[in-house]
Amino acid sequence: MTIERISSGGEFEAKIGYCRAVVAGGWVHVSGTVGQGETATEQCRSALSVIGTALEKAGAGFADVVRVSYILPDSADFEACWPILVETFGANPPAMTMFESKLIDPKYLIEIEVTALLPQNSAS
Secondary structure (H helix, E strand, O other): OOEEEEOOOOHHHHHHHOOOEEEEOOEEEEEEEEOOOOOHHHHHHHHHHHHHHHHHHHOOOHHHEEEEEEEEOOHHHOHHHHHHHHHHHOOOOOEEEEEEOOOOOOOOOOEEEEEEEOOHHHOO
């Protein structure tokens, strides 16, 4: 089995010692990802964009996501993100969990982590 590491060049990757995603055994594990913006919805869209790029580099997409975790410092901000999530996952909703927890920096209002199964023809 080969392991492929995908970097997005984000500031925390080098500081903490991790990569945006790891492809192994036919799975894509995308690290918790925060986004930019002033509101939870702006940050949600931004984080999903970074995740989408990592999935694409791995040979997958949002339709291949089987599990997603959302972490928010204030769970009251989550409902405003729901339409964005429905738009993103559409007819392929993954299993999910939402946690309320502090994040690495108080400016971040949502962090998103996904696991995807590579399509058959892309499996490592």
